[in-house]
Amino acid sequence: MSASHDHDHDDAHTGPIKTPKQLAWAVLFAFVVPVIVIILLANYVSTATKPAAGTGALDAQAVAERIAPIGHVDVKAAGDATALKTGEQVFQAVCSACHASGALGAPKLGDAAAWGPRIKNGVEALLNSALKGKNAMPAQGGGEYSDFEIHRAVVYMANQGGAKFEEPKAPAPAASAAN
Secondary structure: OHHHHHHHHHHOOOOOOOOHHHHHHHHHHHHHHHHHHHHHHHHHHHHOOOOOOOOOOOOHHHHHHHOOOOOOOOOOOOOOHHHOOOHHHHHHHHHHHHHOOOHHHOOOOOOHHHHHHHHHOOHHHHHHHHHHOEOOEOHHHHOOOOHHHHHHHHHHHHHHOOOOOOOOOOOOOOOOOOO
16 A cells, blocks of 8 residues: 555656656757747748838828928919909909908998998009908908909999999010010
C-alpha cells in the first residue's frame, strides 16, 4: 500500500515532459511558433493597403482645397458697350429687392410722391447715394456693377418716378495697348 501511495505522490510532482525528445520539441515550438506568428503579422500589417481611420485629410482634393488661394481676380472686358447692362436690367437684378416693394423705406418704382423730393436734388445726388449707399441701402445696392451701369439704373428709377433725366452715354472704349 505504501508503494502505490508513493507512486501517486511522484506523479503529482512531474510535468508533461518525460523525455529529452519531448523537451526538444517543446523548446522548438516555444521559440519558433511565436517568431513565425510575429513575422506573419508584420507582413500582413505592412503590405495591406488600408485607408486612414475616419479621415480623408490626405486626399488630393482635400489638400488642394486647403492650399487654394483665398481670393481670385475676375477680369471683365472694360469698354465693351454691348456687355453693359441697361438701367432696367440692373434694377431688376439688384434694386427691385427693395424699390419694388418699398422695403426699409426705399421709394417704390413709379411713386412720384416718394421720388419728387429726391429728384429735386438732381441726378448727381441720387447717383452719389446709390454708389456710396444710404441708410439701409449698401453701396451699389449690394451688386457688382460698374458705376456707369448704376448710373443707368438711377436714371431709370428716377424717370419712372417722374424725372426727365437723360440716359448717360456709354463710356468711350479704352485705347488699345497693342500699339
